[in-house]
Amino acid sequence: xDKNILIFSKSVGTKHGxxxxxxxxxxxxxxxxxxxxxxxxxxxxDNEEVDLIVINNFYSKNVGKFxxxxxxxxxxxxxxxxxxxxxxxxxxxxLTYILLQLFFVVIFSRQDNILTCPANNRVLSRGRTICVxxxxxxxLAVNRIEGCLTGIGLxxxxxxxxxxxxxxxxxxxxxxxxxxxxxxxxxxDRSGRVIYPPLLAKEAPRPIGRDLHRLVFCGRLDGVKxxxxxxxxxxxxxxxxxxxVLGDGPERRSLERSAETWGIRDRVEFRGWVGMRERDExxxxxxxxVVPSIWDEAFGMIGIEAFAQGTPAVAYEVGGIPEWCRQxxxxxxxxxxxxxLSEAVLAATRDPLDWKKRSxxxxxxxxxxxxxxxxxxxxxxxxxxxxxxx
Numbered sequence: 001x002d003k004n005i006l007i008f009s010k011s012v013g014t015k016h017g018x019x020x021x022x023x024x025x026x027x028x029x030x031x032x033x034x035x036x037x038x039x040x041x042x043x044x045x046d047n048e049e050v051d052l053i054v055i056n057n058f059y060s061k062n063v064g065k066f067x068x069x070x071x072x073x074x075x076x077x078x079x080x081x082x083x084x085x086x087x088x089x090x091x092x093x094x095l096t097y098i099l100l101q102l103f104f105v106v107i108f109s110r111q112d113n114i115l116t117c118p119a120n121n122r123v124l125s126r127g128r129t130i131c132v133x134x135x136x137x138x139x140l141a142v143n144r145i146e147g148c149l150t151g152i153g154l155x156x157x158x159x160x161x162x163x164x165x166x167x168x169x170x171x172x173x174x175x176x177x178x179x180x181x182x183x184x185x186x187x188x189d190r191s192g193r194v195i196y197p198p199l200l201a202k203e204a205p206r207p208i209g210r211d212l213h214r215l216v217f218c219g220r221l222d223g224v225k226x227x228x229x230x231x232x233x234x235x236x237x238x239x240x241x242x243x244x245v246l247g248d249g250p251e252r253r254s255l256e257r258s259a260e261t262w263g264i265r266d267r268v269e270f271r272g273w274v275g276m277r278e279r280d281e282x283x284x285x286x287x288x289x290v291v292p293s294i295w296d297e298a299f300g301m302i303g304i305e306a307f308a309q310g311t312p313a314v315a316y317e318v319g320g321i322p323e324w325c326r327q328x329x330x331x332x333x334x335x336x337x338x339x340x341l342s343e344a345v346l347a348a349t350r351d352p353l354d355w356k357k358r359s360x361x362x363x364x365x366x367x368x369x370x371x372x373x374x375x376x377x378x379x380x381x382x383x384x385x386x387x388x389x390x
Contacts, residue, residue, distance in 0.1 A: 002083050003034040006076065008097075009089035010059045012038060012045040012052075017301050018090045018111035021180075021197045025089075026050060028375045039076050053079060059091075080104070085382065093170035101175055105389045107381070108171070109178040113187045113296040113319065115167045118160040119148040121224060121295040122187070123318060128336045130296065130318065134189065135164045176385045180299040181320025187296065193381050196323075197301045198374035199308050199366060205281040212287030212349045213241045216311075218279065218302050219293075221249030226292030226316065229338050231255055233290065235262045236342040242267045243290075244282055246274055283309040287349040291315035291325070294335055299323070303330070307366035310359040314344040324369070328354075329362035 009022055029036050030049050037051045041059045045052055055072035057065045073096060080086075086106045088097055093108065093115070100106050114120040118139050122131045124146045133142060139161050143149045149157045168189075171177070177192030179185040185192050215234070219225045227245070234243050245255070245268060252270065259265040274282070283289065289306040290313075297319035304324050306313060315325045317332040325332055331348055333340035349355060 002081070003032070004081065004084040005029060005034050005036055005087055006080050006084055007036065007038045007087045007089055008091055009038055009040050010091055012040050012042055017197075017299075020200055021111060021301070022089050023047075024198050024200065024371070024374065025087075025378065028371075028378055032375070032379065037079060051079075058096075085385070093167050093174065095170065098170060098173045101173075105176070105385050106174070107176040107178055107385055108174040110184065110188070110298070111180055112298045113184055115164065115171060116187045116189075117148075117296070118157070118164045119143075121148070123294050123296060123335055124148070125294065125336065128334060130335070135161065135168055137161060175388070176381075178381065180301075181323050183320040183323065184298040193384070195374065195377040195381060196369055197299060197304075198371045199304060199369055200301075201276055201280050201305060201308060205277065205284045205309065208281055208285040210285060210287065211242075212352065212355055213238075214244065214286045215241065215345065216244045216246060216282055216286045216289050216306070217292075218246040218283075218289065218306075219291075221245070221247055221251045221255060223251060224293065224295035225249075226294045227251055227255050228258060229292040229294070229316075229336070229341060230290045231259055231262075231264070231268060232338045233292075233342040233345065234267060235264055236339065237345060239267070241345070243269070244286065245270045246272075246279055246282060248272045280305070280309055283311050286311060287355065288345055289313050290341070290345065291321065292341060293318055293321070295319075297321055300325075304366050304369045307362035310363050312348045312355065312358040312362050314341060314348055316341075324365060326365060327361075328358045329365050 012019060026036055037053060039053045039055050041056045043052055043054050053076060057068040058072035084104055086100055086104050088108045090111045097106055116122060116135060118135060124131050126146050172190060177190060179192055179194050180197055182194055185194055217227060217230045221227050234241060259268045283306045289311055291300055291303055293316055299320040303313050307329060313325050313330040315321050315330060315332055316335045318335050322332060331344040333344050348358060
């Protein structure tokens, strides 16, 4: 059989975790002898071993472009053959993918849990817990209590619920479903396979001295990543604790103002986005990484990147994070409990001997998520899908 694979991926080459996982997937497939094509709305992916098919109209939400979507689909069909495997990377369930299953092996992959909730986030901020209700019109009752859909009107809320119910129905028609964690698979309420993301770092950082009282936050600076919670937790810690913030986003100015208002601006260093090598050098120099996500993370891959540098983690217990944030390397606290977050930081960093045990455990856990394991799981998944189709 020819090893041809076509990947549907709306975006490629970004700093988003799903895009980084896609890049690791492409590298593994190419190394294994697969001929890879990517159908995307972007033409900026820098990989000469991959053919790009730009299909802007296919991913557009504009109903007026329906006619032009047919031309995009036709462009895709022209470059595949009967033995091509189709991998859908993180897109919404579409009728197109269901129909393609009649002719090709189609594997549908999700890197988050937004399909399970009309608010795209199953964390209930007021109740400080995780919503366990299946998506449906009962979400309107939950919204009255929790304000999940704040900012949109009733008609829009109903539309969002109907859209997610439609997603759930189409998802059940997908034959091969893939997630990043067991928790994400359960959230989608269907059978499938789990492939944990691999470590992305390729080089060990330069040896740097540790400061156990220095913390790091790494991620997009928007509300769901919980940047304000880590800054608030720093406020509760002794003055000799400091924080490095790696990343950027719409909330950066707000975080800077909050740090200024609370009198801790001199203890917070905003570095913006940095390269992977500098990121790992920072990880290797701090006492802990703080992962205060307040949305339903499918995995939270930044944690194992820090673990690989021997850096323990303090994180909110949400989504797939507990599958890697395990004692003694990681400490989990209830979502939104900033006081518990600061106490956990103290517990992880105050005793150097205890910290060394946590650091060693972090490296052991990180080794479970090797690139070799990822490649084996990817190969097994493809073989399983092909055998099921034969």
